[in-house]
Amino acid sequence: MDIEKPQLIEQLNNHNLRPTEARRLVLALLMENNDHPNTDQIIRSLYDKGFKVSIATLYQNLEKLVEVGLLIRIKGPDGVMRFDANIQPHHHLICDICGKMTDIKINGDTLPTHHPIDFQTGLPVEGWDIDHIKIEYKGTCSNCKK
Ligand SMILES: [Zn+2]
Ligand SMILES: [Zn+2]
Structure with missing residues (x-):
């Protein structure tokens, strides 16, 4: 180092x-x-x-x-x-068993371009500025699967 x-x-x-x-x-x-x-x-x-x-x-x-x-x-x-230390926008892949966290690239074309839909009203959320979306992919890593 x-x-x-x-x-x-x-x-x-x-x-x-x-x-x-x-x-x-x-x-x-x-x-x-x-x-x-x-x-x-x-x-x-x-x-x-x-x-x-x-x-x-x-x-x-x-x-x-x-x-x-x-x-x-x-x-x-x-x-x-x-x-x-990865300060670029990214998502995480997280192992439920050992907690291993891997950085996932944001694929521009998977980001919704529409307004998020309010769960209660079923209508698009109004009046917000959305600046980022965080997605957590969760599961079992290859090591823990063994
Ligand atoms: Zn694991
Ligand atoms: Zn990260």
Whole structure:
């Protein structure tokens, strides 16, 4: 894992964040393998790679990275918050058994162009600006099927 990557430092600078070691560590880890980890998993992965970050420091920096838009916070199927370094609009494929989360491309032509229909009235919803749609594909991953 290369935390001296100019691209990493540039990204943080572009978002007016000082490229501290903790921030570079988190971003480098997630860029290398964006498996949507939770805080515990991030701490463990960093520890396995020989880096020690305190929980308080990690929490603080994850907050900051989410705030400036370099990370997205998402709730996993177990209700625990996870972090996603893919900040492009995308959907998720989620395993019900192990919680594995995979990024799914949004296929432009599958997005409904009509207004969403209100469940109660059966009429198109009026007065809203819809800016994105989130779809969760759920099931059993190939590993858990074995
Ligand atoms: Zn699974
Ligand atoms: Zn994702």
